[in-house]
Amino acid sequence: MATVKTTPRQKVGWGTANLVVIALALIPVLWLLSLSFKTPTAVLDPSFWPKQWTWSNYFRSTGILSTSQFIRPLLNSIGIGLIATFIAVVLASMAAYAVARLRFPGKGLLIGMALLIAMFPVISLVTPMFSIERALGLFNTWPGLIIPYVAFGLPLGIYTLSAFFREIPWELEKAAKVDGATPFQAFTKVIAPLAAPGMVTTSILVFLLCWNEFLLAISLTSTTASRTAPASIAYFSGSSQFTVPTGPIAAAAVVITIPIIIFVVFFQRRIVAGLTSGAVKG
């Protein structure tokens, strides 16, 4: 429709609509940011911006970045997220290649299963996983969270990657096979590099999924040894037992939001492409 000439009034209209959406999306985030810069007393002031700005919720002795109560869970979140994403994307790219390229019985079953797990009620896993992981010694360990995160990252990965894989120029694979490459070599030497953009996108989406996860993170952990950042915030305590640690909680919320803002700003196109390709074309 951009081809139709636009009147100034239309411009104002679309511009206003844009601004409303951007404001609605950003205000709750800015509110968290503002809270994180308020002093403990100013937290009890409903004005949107702090009258007096302070870094004390982040740094110094009172700050979240100087306590292992938050630093350790932050490292857990990064470590668990990266490992789970890596494993999920490797396994998903193998399966997605098969789905996109190969003819084999049981493909429909695999896709149905992935769909089922994408919609699986996580709470249904919590009770049995709690019991199983305690019996296996996985409770409150990194693998205890990595394994279920891989399982929930897989459907997303398989869907997104198989959509990307269908767009790849497969003649190159044939050419490689003509040149004497085995199907496996054709996969690793020719197709994998071509598939890299899709894999980056998928990795971001899977990482966001792991980074965001909360229910399993509070259920399958009991100490900061493996508790992830979102889960740790729920266990924050105030400097005295009578104060609600609003400032530190807001600061922690801001810290775990920063990577998301970075991803979204730098990979907006990729994320949009990844989310839409997997879900609608599939």
Add this chain to the structure above:
Amino acid sequence: MSSNTEAVTVAAQGEAKVRKGRKQLSEGARAERRLGWMLCAPAVIVMIAVTAYPVGYAIWLSLERYNLELPQAIKFVGLSNYGAILSSPYWWQALKVTVIITIFSVAITLVLGMLLALLMHRTLFGRGTLRTAALIPYGIVTVAAAYGWQYAWTPGQGYLSAAFNHSAPLTSEVKAIIVIILAEIWKTTPFVALLLLAGLSLVPEDLQKAAKVDGATAWQRFIRITLPLMKPAILVALLFRTLDSFRIFDNIYILTAGNNGTGSVSNLGYDNLFNALNLGIGSAISILIFICVAIIAVLFIKGFGTAAPGTDIGKR
């Protein structure tokens, strides 16, 4: 003459190629099949190990009286855990809350998502900025956003509470549920909008132009052309959002902790495991939720017919 022989040799070569190709296919078909299974096996094993096996185990646990505080009293009790849950007002309250949140948040999200998709599709400038801004609610950690909402609605502390006459919505059942629904809508509208945006881009522009020439208003074009063509995308968004909304946990856990009858079925299951330490009842709740989700999914897929996601993925 020479051109004739050339044609013959080309034809012969072609025939030979076809024959060779067929032979390779039958040989290759088996290898392809084996490779397909091999490539899928690790993913399948992980998915089964993490979902099917625990669900099976949960079914077994749900038939036992199993309280972690009384490990000596573990006993097979048949379906009595289910009887206890289904005759408990807490279950029905939680189910009611879950269904209400699901219906309202999904319905409103679909409408707003459609508006946002149209805006993202049609807007004249700032498209990238708009999409980046919209992705923030999608990407933000639900728990982080939930804390923001909680403080915003706390009297004497939050700007929203101050703007609404210093009200304390999180302390009353109905208002708290409204706040929870609003938080869900804020978080999930961008995702729905992106799914619908992909659907919108499949609507041919020519069709719109032709209808415009025929004198159809913008609204008529939307109802008669855009919506029907977007049906698959809408159904996918509806299915994903409904099932996702039905398992709502994070927002409620932070906003109200399920107090004043605002807990969802997921919150109820969590409380039974970690506050009551009752593995038997907790597992039975897990299974009941699983059954609810299965029923919703089956109803949707029956309703979808061929439009169900995944049905045509295999054909490609």
